Amino acid sequence: MHWIEGIVQGVLLGGLYAQYALGMALMFGVMKIVNVTHGDLVILLALIGISFADFAGIGPWSVLVTLVPIGAAIGWLLQRAILNRVVGDDPLPSLIATFGLSIALQNAMLVVWSADTRSLPGGGIQQASVEIGPLFVGVLPVIVLVCATLLTGGLDAVLRFTRYGRSLRAASADVEAAAMVGVNPKAVYATATAIAVGILGFAATFQAMRSTVAPADGPFMLIYAFEAVIIGGLGSVWGAFTGAMILGISQAIGFRISPGFGILAGHLVFLAVLAIRPQGIFQRKS
Amino acid sequence: MTYRVERMTPSGRIALLAGAVALGAILSMPWWASQGLIRDVITLSCFIAVAQMWNMLAGYGGLVSVGQQAFVGVGAYAMFVMAQLWGLNPFVAVGLSLLAPALLAVPIYLLLHRLEGPYFAIGTWVVAEALRLIATNTPMLNGGAGMSLRVMTQFSAHERAIAGAFLAALLLLVTVGGSYLLLRSRYGIALTAMRDNPVAARSQGVDVQRLRFLIFVAAAVGTGFAGAVYFMVQLRITPPSAFDMNWANLAIFIVMVGGIGSIEGVLIGAVIYFFADRWFGGFGASYLIVLGLLTLMTALFFREGLWGLWRRTFDAPWFPTRRTLIHTGRDTS
Numbered sequence: 001m002h003w004i005e006g007i008v009q010g011v012l013l014g015g016l017y018a019q020y021a022l023g024m025a026l027m028f029g030v031m032k033i034v035n036v037t038h039g040d041l042v043i044l045l046a047l048i049g050i051s052f053a054d055f056a057g058i059g060p061w062s063v064l065v066t067l068v069p070i071g072a073a074i075g076w077l078l079q080r081a082i083l084n085r086v087v088g089d090d091p092l093p094s095l096i097a098t099f100g101l102s103i104a105l106q107n108a109m110l111v112v113w114s115a116d117t118r119s120l121p122g123g124g125i126q127q128a129s130v131e132i133g134p135l136f137v138g139v140l141p142v143i144v145l146v147c148a149t150l151l152t153g154g155l156d157a158v159l160r161f162t163r164y165g166r167s168l169r170a171a172s173a174d175v176e177a178a179a180m181v182g183v184n185p186k187a188v189y190a191t192a193t194a195i196a197v198g199i200l201g202f203a204a205t206f207q208a209m210r211s212t213v214a215p216a217d218g219p220f221m222l223i224y225a226f227e228a229v230i231i232g233g234l235g236s237v238w239g240a241f242t243g244a245m246i247l248g249i250s251q252a253i254g255f256r257i258s259p260g261f262g263i264l265a266g267h268l269v270f271l272a273v274l275a276i277r278p279q280g281i282f283q284r285k286s
Numbered sequence: 287m288t289y290r291v292e293r294m295t296p297s298g299r300i301a302l303l304a305g306a307v308a309l310g311a312i313l314s315m316p317w318w319a320s321q322g323l324i325r326d327v328i329t330l331s332c333f334i335a336v337a338q339m340w341n342m343l344a345g346y347g348g349l350v351s352v353g354q355q356a357f358v359g360v361g362a363y364a365m366f367v368m369a370q371l372w373g374l375n376p377f378v379a380v381g382l383s384l385l386a387p388a389l390l391a392v393p394i395y396l397l398l399h400r401l402e403g404p405y406f407a408i409g410t411w412v413v414a415e416a417l418r419l420i421a422t423n424t425p426m427l428n429g430g431a432g433m434s435l436r437v438m439t440q441f442s443a444h445e446r447a448i449a450g451a452f453l454a455a456l457l458l459l460v461t462v463g464g465s466y467l468l469l470r471s472r473y474g475i476a477l478t479a480m481r482d483n484p485v486a487a488r489s490q491g492v493d494v495q496r497l498r499f500l501i502f503v504a505a506a507v508g509t510g511f512a513g514a515v516y517f518m519v520q521l522r523i524t525p526p527s528a529f530d531m532n533w534a535n536l537a538i539f540i541v542m543v544g545g546i547g548s549i550e551g552v553l554i555g556a557v558i559y560f561f562a563d564r565w566f567g568g569f570g571a572s573y574l575i576v577l578g579l580l581t582l583m584t585a586l587f588f589r590e591g592l593w594g595l596w597r598r599t600f601d602a603p604w605f606p607t608r609r610t611l612i613h614t615g616r617d618t619s
Contacts, residue, residue: 086585091350094404095404097582100579100583219411223412264423267419271397
């Protein structure tokens with residue numbers, strides 16, 4: 001029973017991690033770059049949301065509706081101002097640029113919001129739970145998981161069936177050939193980053209509701225997103241989703257073994273997957 | 287026709303002499319310098335060593351790591367365990383502790399080299415985080431509370447100063463001098479070819495994978511050496527300080543601002559970082575904002591760094607590696 005509860009908690013935690021991971025999988029798939037500020041943007045959006053909720057006296061769902069477009073705008077701007085200049089075969093410029101930006105962003109948030117941990121009041125929904133058989137399951141984590149599933153399915157459908165999805169897949173397969181047949185790579189890239197950071201608007205709201213945020217937390221979220229993407233296998237959004245579940249379950253079971261072991265268990269599972277199945281769980285060997 | 291290949295330049299000879307004088311000055315510090323100055327020089331030497339190792343990785347090996355703090359921490363903790371727990375002479379322990387990063391670098395590389403460029407970088411970060419958590423959860427290392435190097439009290443302040451100065455000089459000799467020798471050797475030609483274009487280098491018979499592996503292990507040892515020396519002087523170690531992300535920050539800042547792919551750039555960048563940290567470190571967060579933005583700007587607009595800018599105007603390398611063909615004989619055909 002103890003372990004089943006751990007697995008259920010892990011899957012629910014995985015719902016949150018999936019929301020971190022989707023955008024990273026999308027951006028890497030399209031541009032072969034990692035945005036080191038990925039986690040810091042979750043924190044930035046969450047802090048903006050908390051301050052906004054406090055200032056305007058609005059509830060968490062209105063915050064969510066506000067943060068997603070703000071995230072998309074930040075993502076678009078990030079791509080236009082910075083990432084478009086560093087996309088290329090050499091991984092160094094994009095890594096160093098976003099690494100520097102991440103340090104600047106973390107410390108700027110520290111100046112504006114101080115090092116305090118904050119959270120978003122959810123109007124009682126954080127405490128609500130339902131009894132399923134012998135288990136009590138929180139309502140909010142279930143909403144997070146459902147949201148993550150819908151986002152993954154939606155993103156997958158966009159990539160598969162829309163005109164934009166086709167141009168995005170074309171740009172990720174061969175950017176020069178795509179440009180020759182009329183795809184504008186810079187526009188595709190900007191939209192991809194806008195979607196990626198827009199999804200972080202969901203992640204930020206739920207992170208701030210489920211637990212707390214502080215300016216220095218970003219790197220951890222970047223690492224969880226990264227682990228989920230690698231465990232699941234590169235290049236597929238459902239892979240990232242499943243990787244997030246595996247990461248969540250590993251951490252939840254780790255926490256049950258010993259409170260100090262939870263996060264480490266996630267890292268160890270990540271390294272084990274890298275050792276045994278480096279192409280990820282769901283990727284066929286290329 | 288006869289030709290001669292020349293590598294040394296007048297500027298290189300002057301720099302070599304200046305380097306020898308600098309090493310001599312460091313070695314003699316215990317007899318003329320204050321405790322504070324010795325400590326500063328040791329710290330600066332550690333910064334230079336960590337940055338130069340990152341420069342070899344990212345600048346020549348094409349291996350961008352943001353987790354070199356893993357090896358700083360492992361080298362330092364190995365030194366503390368040998369000296370404090372096993373009772374070895376601390377100075378012998380510094381030497382033996384280099385085995386730990388070397389042995390650890392092998393499996394880490396074998397795991398991480400499967401990841402593509404940017405993912406390799408984040409992978410090194412995960413390893414550093416995992417090691418930090420392992421150190422925090424290991425009772426032998428006194429967990430999160432950390433360890434003190436109490437055995438150092440058996441030595442007088444003067445003895446410690448001599449050892450510190452000697453280790454700082456040796457660290458610079460191994461990391462900077464070693465890199466220079468490597469770059470002048472035939473491996474250096476292969477490394478430079480790899481830096482400029484890995485695919486073309488492979489087509490010319492350079493074993494890129496093997497060279498990358500060797501660079502990764504060598505950089506781990508150099509970085510671990512710096513960690514052992516730094517924390518021996520600090521006398522205290524905790525998991526957050528040993529596996530501090532700031533080691534990656536400073537290496538990246540120093541190399542990028544100074545000029546990636548050159549030893550001169552590392553020396554310039556390290557001096558700038560050291561004094562910036564000294565003068566503006568008190569501003570805390572706002573100082574780090576500026577540091578981060580400078581790193582960003584360098585990556586966007588200024589990728590060759592300060593040394594690259596200097597080199598555009600003046601052709602006077604301190605560490606010349608370029609081979610010049612000089613025509614000496616007459617054409618007799």
